[in-house]
Amino acid sequence: MSFLILARISKRFDDTPVLHDVSLEVARGEIMCLLGPSGCGKTTLLRIIAGLEQPDDGQVLLAGEDITRTPSHKRDFGLMFQEYVLFPHMTVGDNIAFGLKMRGWPQEKIQARVSELLDLVAMPGYEDRQVFELSGGQQQRVALARSLAPNPRLLMLDEPLGALDRTLRDQLLLELRDILKHLNQTAVYVTHDQVEAFAVADRVALMREGRIEQVGTPEALYLHPISPFAARFLGMSNILSGRIHSLEPPRIQTPLGLLQPAELPPGLRQGDPVELVIRPEGAHIARAPLSGPNQLTLTLTTRSFRGAHTLVQLQADDETRLEFEVPGMSCTAQPGDPVHLLIAPDAIVVFRPADPLSR
Numbered sequence: 001m002s003f004l005i006l007a008r009i010s011k012r013f014d015d016t017p018v019l020h021d022v023s024l025e026v027a028r029g030e031i032m033c034l035l036g037p038s039g040c041g042k043t044t045l046l047r048i049i050a051g052l053e054q055p056d057d058g059q060v061l062l063a064g065e066d067i068t069r070t071p072s073h074k075r076d077f078g079l080m081f082q083e084y085v086l087f088p089h090m091t092v093g094d095n096i097a098f099g100l101k102m103r104g105w106p107q108e109k110i111q112a113r114v115s116e117l118l119d120l121v122a123m124p125g126y127e128d129r130q131v132f133e134l135s136g137g138q139q140q141r142v143a144l145a146r147s148l149a150p151n152p153r154l155l156m157l158d159e160p161l162g163a164l165d166r167t168l169r170d171q172l173l174l175e176l177r178d179i180l181k182h183l184n185q186t187a188v189y190v191t192h193d194q195v196e197a198f199a200v201a202d203r204v205a206l207m208r209e210g211r212i213e214q215v216g217t218p219e220a221l222y223l224h225p226i227s228p229f230a231a232r233f234l235g236m237s238n239i240l241s242g243r244i245h246s247l248e249p250p251r252i253q254t255p256l257g258l259l260q261p262a263e264l265p266p267g268l269r270q271g272d273p274v275e276l277v278i279r280p281e282g283a284h285i286a287r288a289p290l291s292g293p294n295q296l297t298l299t300l301t302t303r304s305f306r307g308a309h310t311l312v313q314l315q316a317d318d319e320t321r322l323e324f325e326v327p328g329m330s331c332t333a334q335p336g337d338p339v340h341l342l343i344a345p346d347a348i349v350v351f352r353p354a355d356p357l358s359r
């Protein structure tokens with residue numbers, strides 16, 4: 001049975017609906033990420049789980065118990081929010097001990113727990129240091145230790161690493177995930193950053209305009225995005241319209257010519273309009289022009305060397321631009337040069353004609 005169940009949660013602010021009928025289940029020990037663009041309702045949903053906000057409709061269940069109306073401080077949840085900063089005038093140890101003192105833990109047990117937590121976040125012996133002496137990354141480790149100290153039934157994190165630079169964030173994300181998995185800590189993690197969500201989550205709930213668009217493991221979302229919106233949000237910017245040219249083999253007439261995906265969604269017929277996405281890593285550069293499906297010659301507009309890969313932007317006509325990541329040294333063309341590409345069939349994802357919302 002799922003540990004945390006959100007059942008048909010709806011919420012309005014004044015007259016504006018912010019969450020519509022949101023249902024989601026989180027298993028014990030699972031890290032669930034709420035991912036989506038700014039304003040899609042992630043923080044509101046997290047605040048409802050935390051008891052900081054009440055839903056207009058729906059229920060929050062934890063371990064089978066309805067906690068929808070349970071006050072926040074009686075839920076035994078931990079919070080790690082970006083703005084939920086450490087107390088600057090207290091030592092590291094006092095920061096971590098704060099919640100334990102509030103709960104009336106005896107001093108001896110508190111000391112042991114603080115030291116255990118500092119070991120866990122790789123900062124042993126930091127008890128007496130002042131918070132202002134710490135680096136940004138160390139402060140976030142202490143914040144994590146503080147939120148984990150009382151053994152919360154559920155840990156909620158809202159963009160906890162948002163203030164850190166990318167390199168430090170990537171490093172801390174891996175550590176954070178290791179710590180949560182080591183503790184078998186159930187967690188709900190809010191972010192608008194797909195890379196962050198994929199790095200930390202067991203499963204991701206992609207949100208859009210107050211609804212859950214798709215839930216799944218990072219791999220499942222990336223391999224099988226449910227809509228052009230999901231594909232775009234997961235970093236795939238090559239989106240084209242086309243028509244089914246043939247079903248066997250599956251071929252689509254597009255502004256780039258015939259493209260052959262690995263598969264089509266069921267139920268489509270010849271001539272049906274479709275949308276398709278080409279993954280950014282799906283192109284190989286060829287030395288000479290080729291012919292047949294999935295062979296393209298496009299004009300290079302920009303080339304940006306990124307080390308392990310090179311980002312190439314290409315143009316077919318005024319309206320059709322594509323972007324690919326190719327192996328680091330494989331593209332030596334200059335802007336304006338023709339580039340010959342071969343697209344892998346499994347890099348082409350086909351969608352039924354879009355409903356107006358999915359754009």
Ligand code: ATP
Pocket residue numbers: 013014018036037038039040041042043044045192
């Ligand atoms: P972000 O990533 O920018 O924080 P989000 O996905 O977390 O966005 P929410 O903060 O949940 O989104 O906000 C969803 C919508 O609800 C927004 O349009 C926001 O302006 C509105 N909203 C949030 N809190 C309130 C409030 N207390 N009163 C009125 N409107 C609110």
